[in-house]
Amino acid sequence: MNRLLVASLLVLLAGPAFAADRLPVIASFSILGDMVGRVGGDRVAVTTLVGPDGDAHVYEPTPDDVKAVAAAKLLVVNGLGFEGWMDRLAEASGYAGPVTVASQGIAAREMAEEDEGEHAEADHADHDHHGTDPHAWQDVANAVTYVKNIAAGLDAADPEGKAIYDANAAAYVAELEALDAEVRAAMAALPTERRKIITSHDAFGYFGAAYGLTLLAPEGVSTESEASAADVARIIRQIRDDAIPAIFVENIKDRRLVDQIAAETQAVVGGELYTDALSAKDGPAPTYVEMIRHNIRTLTEALASKR
Incomplete structure (x- = not known):
């Protein structure tokens, strides 16, 4: 038999075996799925439950999710009440394996009492956030902690791959540290008085605290809630009082509320930000790093303009 044909057959036969040997890992949503893929490389087979442009706040698991979790060797979640x-x-699937909480060790940001009001109190009755902001990945320094926790989880689940996971994590951490410096420089270049925005829901608290951005949201920390008329009126007053220059739409949200507020205040709709989910592969934010770069570019372009 032709040697090339034999080699081709061996490759075809080896392919499924190699795939079957990969560590099956579940990531709760697309940002974690990207991080697990970066750290795990070819040694892991990542299944992401809430995919691109998906809203993890209101997600309803499917029968296929139950099967995938049941077959997994590691479950990676954000924590901080994000995945209610x-x-x-996990109970429905019978999963009893290890769980890596990516946000473990991060100083959680509590929602300020004066920012919550009656609307947020109603929101907390329906969710597991309990006043804790779960969107810790919006501070790139926190993403470094995520990556280290993911690497530790993979090391424990697959000790033979430890050297690969640790090397991948180290390279990724170096990239994230450079990205953090990039974001800080971009925000520092903006005049302080223009570092104010409105977003669809309150997902940028960590970003604002880390990079000096003042922000308001007509909805609370979870997208399950809807803004009350009082919330919207409060936002409109503050836009006018504080001369907030721009309003931003989020990829997981209906933009009609943002358009309504913009029409009543003449604030600029500055573009679409990616908060709780990545874009599709052909979109502007298919990875965590590209998501942060897209967001900072969108923010700075709108805030630097004095249209």
Whole structure:
């Protein structure tokens, strides 16, 4: 038999075996899926439950999710009350394996009492956030902690791959540290008085605290809630009082509320930001690093303009 044909057959036969040998890992949503893929490389087979442009706040697990979790060797979640449906899913699947909480060790940001009001109190009654902001990945320094926690989880689940996971994590951390410096420089270049924005829901608290951005959101920390008329009126007053220059739409949200507020205040709709989910592969934010770069570019272009 032709040697090339034999080699081709061996490759075809080896392919499924190699795939079967990869560590099956579940990531709760697309940002974590990207991080697990970067650290795990070819040694892991990542299944992401809430995919691109998906809203993890309101996600309803499917029968396929139950099967995927049941077959997994590692479950990676954000924590901080972000995935309110995860415990039910794990129980339904019978999963009893290890769970890596990517946000472990991060100083959680509590929602300020004066920012919550009656609307947020109603929101907390329906969710697991309990006043804790779960969007810690919006501070790139926190993403470094995520990556280190993911690497530790993979090391424990697959000790033979430890050297690969640790090397991948180290390279990724170096990239994230450079990205953090890039974001700080871009924000520092903006006049302080223009570092104010409105977003669809309150997902940028960590970003604002880390990079000096003042922000308001007509909705609370979870997208399940809807802004009340009082919330919207408060936002409109503050836009006018503080001369907030721009309003931003989020990829997981309907933009009609933002358009309504912009029409009543003449604030500029500055573009679309990616908060709780990546874009599709052909979109502007298919990875975490590209998501942060897209967001900072969108923010600075709108805030630097005095249209």
